[in-house]
Amino acid sequence: MKPDLELKLQALLDAELPPSEAEEMRLLAARDQEAARLLAELQDITTVLRQNEPTAAVPETRPFYWSKIQRQIEREAARNASPAPSRADRFRRWLTPLAAATAGVAALLLLLNRTAPQAALNGVSPAVGARASASRHNPADTKFVAVQETQPPSGTLVGTPPARIRNDGSSFMVEME
């Protein structure tokens, strides 16, 4: 039997066909044994299912089952009761870390500015002094400072007295001892 006829026979059983098609299917079932048997099988299984729906019981005691429902109801009520964050709250939440980061950068710049002249006064070139201060923040510079301190520049004889840096207030002078 064609699949569309099978589905129409089923629709006849379920009262889902318009009257004209329903009559057509009734006639088919009356003259065709296969159609009649199929219709009977569908009818039987429908009847059996509707009269014998399987049952199931909650596998928990009444108080325990209810306690979980009650807790969930209360939790969701509390969540719905707490107001949504306002636009100002959301802006504040975003602004706080930004302000902290800005303050940190400003403090670092201030520290660098103060360290450079101080390093020169202590006999260290301003550049090295500044890098030494910054080396805590940049490991690459730490390596650079270590080279400056342990290896003399190329062409310098070993044992050459160290250079002395003088500061006369307006400029730096390098003197060889």
Place this chain on the structure above:
Amino acid sequence: MPDQQEKPSDMDLVRLAQKGDMEAFEELVARHRDRVYARAYGMMRNEDEALDLSQDAWVKGWQRLGQFQGGSTFSTWMTRIVINLCLDQLRRLKRKRAESLEAMEEESGGVERQMPVTTFNPTEGLEQAELRARINRALGLLSAEHRTVLILHEFEQMDYKEIARQMKCSMGTVMSRLFYARRRMASLLAGLKRENLE
């Protein structure tokens, strides 16, 4: 019996619960929890999932209680809520797993189309408890899609259009799935009976 006369109706309890009376709602849960759970279990075939979904249904029922006007029984209204939750869950599960071979067979015509019609009553002479147990076992052997369409049509008495709306598919798909599910159930019940006779 005086006790029965004093017992409030579901609608009385609903009215109290709509005013915020949790005790009245607890009584409604106690009265209908097995039916709601059974529907979830029938669709999901998993005790833990059925418990979780039935509890979620009761929470939703409480939250939407204001919308219940008594157009259907409270029990039917709650069953529809749990069915919707089960359908959502089945859709989530379906997205996670590949289409089953069974579903592919259905699309290509299905083996049940070539199956001989069951010529004897596979349930004849069985006690109702035994028959229910067999139906339950046979339902468990269907795919989720076929089981769902059968449950919605035979147990919830939904028409094709309503099932298509609930399952978000065409009416043609509903008809095809229902046909397959019925024929497979007939075959499974006959098979279970034969196993017993042998």
